[in-house]
Amino acid sequence: MATPAPHDEQARFDAVIAADEKIEPRDWMPEKYRRNLVRQISQHAHSEVVGQLPEGNWITRAPSLRRKAILLAKVQDEAGHGLYLYSAAETLGTSREEMLDDLLEGRAKYASIFNYPTLSWADVGAIGWLVDGAAIVNQISLCRTSYGPYARAMVRICKEESFHQRQGYEIMQTLAQGSPEQQAMAQDALDRWWWPTLMMFGPHDADSAHTQQSMQWKIKRQSNDELRQKFVDQTVEQAARIGLTIPDPELRWNEARGHYDFGEIDWDEFQRVLGGNGPCNRSRMRDRRRAHEDGAWVREAMLAHAEKHNRRAAGAAA
Amino acid sequence: MSDAHFTYVLRLGDNALVLGQRLSEWCGHSPFLEEDIAMANTALDLIGRARMLYSHAGRLEGRGRDEDALAYLRDEREFGNFLMCELPNGDYGFTLVRQYLLDVYHRHLYAALTESRDDELAAIAAKAVKEAAYHARRSGDWVLRLGDGTAESNARCQAALDELWGYTAELFTPDAVDSAMLEAGVAPDLATLRTRWEADVLARLAEAGLTVPADDWQAEGGRAGRHTEHMGRLLAELQFVQRAYPGQQW
Ligand SMILES: [Fe+2]
Ligand SMILES: [Fe+2]
Numbered sequence: 001m002a003t004p005a006p007h008d009e010q011a012r013f014d015a016v017i018a019a020d021e022k023i024e025p026r027d028w029m030p031e032k033y034r035r036n037l038v039r040q041i042s043q044h045a046h047s048e049v050v051g052q053l054p055e056g057n058w059i060t061r062a063p064s065l066r067r068k069a070i071l072l073a074k075v076q077d078e079a080g081h082g083l084y085l086y087s088a089a090e091t092l093g094t095s096r097e098e099m100l101d102d103l104l105e106g107r108a109k110y111a112s113i114f115n116y117p118t119l120s121w122a123d124v125g126a127i128g129w130l131v132d133g134a135a136i137v138n139q140i141s142l143c144r145t146s147y148g149p150y151a152r153a154m155v156r157i158c159k160e161e162s163f164h165q166r167q168g169y170e171i172m173q174t175l176a177q178g179s180p181e182q183q184a185m186a187q188d189a190l191d192r193w194w195w196p197t198l199m200m201f202g203p204h205d206a207d208s209a210h211t212q213q214s215m216q217w218k219i220k221r222q223s224n225d226e227l228r229q230k231f232v233d234q235t236v237e238q239a240a241r242i243g244l245t246i247p248d249p250e251l252r253w254n255e256a257r258g259h260y261d262f263g264e265i266d267w268d269e270f271q272r273v274l275g276g277n278g279p280c281n282r283s284r285m286r287d288r289r290r291a292h293e294d295g296a297w298v299r300e301a302m303l304a305h306a307e308k309h310n311r312r313a314a315g316a317a318a
Numbered sequence: 319m320s321d322a323h324f325t326y327v328l329r330l331g332d333n334a335l336v337l338g339q340r341l342s343e344w345c346g347h348s349p350f351l352e353e354d355i356a357m358a359n360t361a362l363d364l365i366g367r368a369r370m371l372y373s374h375a376g377r378l379e380g381r382g383r384d385e386d387a388l389a390y391l392r393d394e395r396e397f398g399n400f401l402m403c404e405l406p407n408g409d410y411g412f413t414l415v416r417q418y419l420l421d422v423y424h425r426h427l428y429a430a431l432t433e434s435r436d437d438e439l440a441a442i443a444a445k446a447v448k449e450a451a452y453h454a455r456r457s458g459d460w461v462l463r464l465g466d467g468t469a470e471s472n473a474r475c476q477a478a479l480d481e482l483w484g485y486t487a488e489l490f491t492p493d494a495v496d497s498a499m500l501e502a503g504v505a506p507d508l509a510t511l512r513t514r515w516e517a518d519v520l521a522r523l524a525e526a527g528l529t530v531p532a533d534d535w536q537a538e539g540g541r542a543g544r545h546t547e548h549m550g551r552l553l554a555e556l557q558f559v560q561r562a563y564p565g566q567q568w
Contacts, residue, residue: 052346052354059342063559063568064386065335065369068342069362075345076358082351121559121568171568178566287347295349297474298410301467308466 017218022148025091033217036210037147038092039108040219042099045085047111048078049103050284054118055127063121070167071124077160084156088149104289112270113196115278122175122182122189128168130190130197130235136161137231138201146218169238176242183243190239191247198262199270201228232260322498324378326505327439328388329398329495329541331371335389336549337403337420338364339556341413349410356456360417363449370442377438390560394550395543402485404540404549411471412478414460419482419519421454423489426514430506439504458522465526472527479523480531487536489515495541 009028016023023029052075059075062068086096102108113131118124139161142154175186202224205211214220222230232251239246250263272278341361348354372385383391402420407413428450431443464471490512492500499505523530539545559568 056345059345060555061558065389067568069365072358072362076355079351079354291347297470298349301464301471305463305467
């Protein structure tokens with residue numbers, strides 16, 4: 001069969017997008033669509049992987065065995081999300097090794113939120129409540145993304161994320177009802193994590209380099225500002241319910257808009273952390289590189305053993 | 319119920335907690351993503367096992383201590399885990415060789431404990447033995463891969479084995495608590511356990527090209543609460559929040 005002319009392929013692609021159907025791995029797609037997806041999905045995968053570090057920082061110090069087990073299970077889930085997402089990205093023809101190299105050599109990004117330190121047990125609560133909460137808002141929207149494998153990975157991941165969010169909120173609730181020291185710990189964590197969480201949604205729509213094209217391709221289904229607003233609206237009420245104060249003097253209900261108004265993000269800080277100068281950028285990357293380098297002999301041994309094993313099997317068969 | 323019964327169950331809990339604590343340190347730092355998941359998963363099984371054993375021990379003791387009181391509010395000298403569990407992780411080879419030696423031990427131990435006259439312990443063992451069998455298969459596969467893999471991986475695992483072997487004697491040396499529990503039908507005979515353990519371990523080590531070191535030194539004292547210098551730091555980290563803010567809900 002003759003290969004259809006590119007314009008036919010493009011027309012078919014456009015029609016699938018217009019009809020809100022899914023693009024699948026074997027379908028033709030514009031090269032830029034493919035590259036854009038690889039960038040977004042691998043960045044998402046890297047975030048899950050690097051995200052193990054700040055929470056992992058508290059596994060050995062979790063204040064009860066129940067909390068330790070829940071946190072271990074959560075961090076294990078996040079690593080699992082990394083795996084699904086790398087697999088989704090691999091369907092686009094980029095190997096996990098290439099993506100990993102891009103991360104370790106600083107060419108790929110991961111969520112800047114993980115460049116902030118976890119300083120108290122309450123930070124584990126704040127991450128679950130706020131960071132997983134923000135991730136859900138973003139990922140629910142991505143369940144309708146146009147690339148099939150990515151959409152399906154999101155559906156699976158969203159279920160676990162909402163579990164994480166509830167557990168994080170429960171930690172905050174317990175602390176907020178606890179001793180004055182515990183209450184202060186919870187408030188301090190909210191004070192430190194609130195603004196970085198709002199930054200997770202990215203620049204304002206007007207300033208976002210990728211938004212417009214991604215929206216046309218239906219990779220992104222809602223804009224950064226829409227998603228951020230949705231998160232603020234739901235979280236303000238959750239904070240109030242447990243007696244914690246969101247650190248934003250400009251936060252107030254706007255009857256006319258039917259949404260909360262909120263203050264401006266410190267975009268200098270946003271750029272600084274994105275550019276590699278957040279409090280933990282260096283240590284996160286150092287940890288990832290060290291794990292990779294220290295593990296090199298293990299991966300080599302695994303391959304060497306598999307080869308020997310195959311040779312022995314072939315020898316036995318001959 | 320006797321003090322020995324409480325102590326016996328408590329020490330099983332200590333082994334699970336302390337080893338689980340060590341494994342959880344790998345989280346996010348292991349050689350590749352699948353191993354991060356597997357390490358967390360094994361640690362999770364061990365923490366779950368510790369919780370069941372501590373809850374049971376607390377009920378046997380009857381003084382109102384729950385799993386967290388036993389995990390967080392005892393000092394080093396009151397912990398009765400094997401010294402091997404508390405040793406720092408070392409490289410991935412050290413962690414996996416240790417894990418293998420203990421996984422095989424636990425598989426046979428918990429298989430025997432399913433027959434314990436302590437019904438609650440037998441029920442815990444029925445769950446633990448399935449996990450331990452899975453853990454032993456996994457760590458046993460790794461010992462084979464790493465022992466057989468490259469000259470470097472073989473040397474690293476041999477060094478780990480040389481370091482760890484002296485700590486295995488403690489696993490099979492009965493003290494007064496073990497003897498009393500054997501007599502009461504609560505615990506199995508450690509000599510039988512040793513035979514089973516050796517049959518598995520010696521075969522696997524040989525297959526992996528690893529040499530069993532001479533029995534020229536033996537470390538012991540864990541079950542009597544005489545630990546290595548690493549134990550105090552492990553507990554300081556594990557217990558920090560509970561100790562800094564006593565009597566709170568978390
Ligand atoms: Fe996740
Ligand atoms: Fe999550």
